[in-house]
Each structure stands twice: as structure tokens, then as C-alpha cells.
Amino acid sequence: ETGVTQTPRHLVMGMTNKKSLKCEQHLGHNAMYWYKQSAKKPLELMFVYSLEERVENNSVPSRFSPECPNSSHLFLHLHTLQPEDSALYLCASSQGTISHEQFFGPGTRLTVL
């Protein structure tokens, strides 16, 4: 695998479920991001990790919990989500966080029933 990969690609869950999204980057980057992409809305930054430390938490509800065990892996743990949380969740990575190109994964299409 090359670039940024995400699993699963599609996820359907009930509001009481707990699930996790996984992101892996094979680019040797030191920063990773979670974005939420909803129809006709800007990409919304959720979390930023730099050198495995969270440096940005963009007022995201606590039902979303990120984890970055090392510079290559990023998780988004989900619990008690709401239907309005249904969206495409994109992971990205970059070499540094300041004015650097971000490389995106293919996304996880999440549907909350």
C-alpha cells in the first residue's frame, strides 16, 4: 500500500454502537489529520496530531475520540453517534503542519441510523 489508506471504506452503525476508523500513512510524514466532509459544506477540520501529540481539537463533540499511537497510524473512535454525524471522514497527512501539502486518504463513508 502506498500513500494514505483508510479502513473501513464504508460503515453503517446504530446510535448505540461503538466503532473505530483507522488511518495509516506510508509517506513518512509527521502530522496527521481528521476531517469531516458533509454535502455542500466545507471540509471541517476535527483533529490534528503532530509528532503523535494532539495539537488541534476543533470543538469536536466528545463522542468522537482520536488516538495516534505512532506517526503512521491514526484512529477515530466513535460512540453514541447521532444521525447528523453521517458524512465522509477523511484522514490526511503532511510533512510538518505549517504550509505543507496535505495528502488525503480515500475516506470512510459513515452512516448513522
Add this chain to the structure above:
Amino acid sequence: GENVEQHPSTLSVQEGDSAVIKCTYSDSASNYFPWYKQELGKRPQLIIDIRSNVGEKKDQRIAVTLNKTAKHFSLHITETQPEDSAVYFCAANTGGFKTIFGAGTRLFVKA
């Protein structure tokens, strides 16, 4: 907080014509402005970027202009082709950890 406005939301052009997408930003400290292209069902990919010390940058058929005084920047695509059809996002970064994206422009190039 910082905001990036993008217009138009939808743009339809005939193959061979030019397309222009405009963005404005609110934070005067912004110094890096990337443009991403997202084809249907695919991930966003950087197509061009510009930094605040430059007024214009060109790469083959695409060019970006920046007016720091007015806090405007624009993407210009010349000689459009059907494969240019996609959603284009502008973005602004202040040099920190956060990149703010516009809402996107859906470009249709009619053959």
C-alpha cells in the same frame, strides 16, 4: 475565527473555455493558499498552491492569483477539458496547524 468564502458553488463551461473560481479569506495573517481537486468518489488532491510573497503562479493550464490587500485569491483554468470536471476547494493557512477550506465549486466541462 477564520473564514474562507468560495464562489461560485457550481460552474458549467464549454470544453475549451476558461473557468475562474474565486475565494476570499478573513484572517490577514494567512500566508499559504492551496487548491485541491476532488473528482467524483475520489480523495482531494493538491493541484497548485501559492504563498503570500507571490502574486501569481502558473502551472500549464492552471494559474492562481493572490491579492493580499483585498484578501482575494482565484484559480484560473484555461482550455478546459472534460477531465477537469470535479469539485475544487480553495483553502487558507496562517502558518499554524489549521487549514481552513472553502465550501467547494463543482465544475462541469461540457464536451
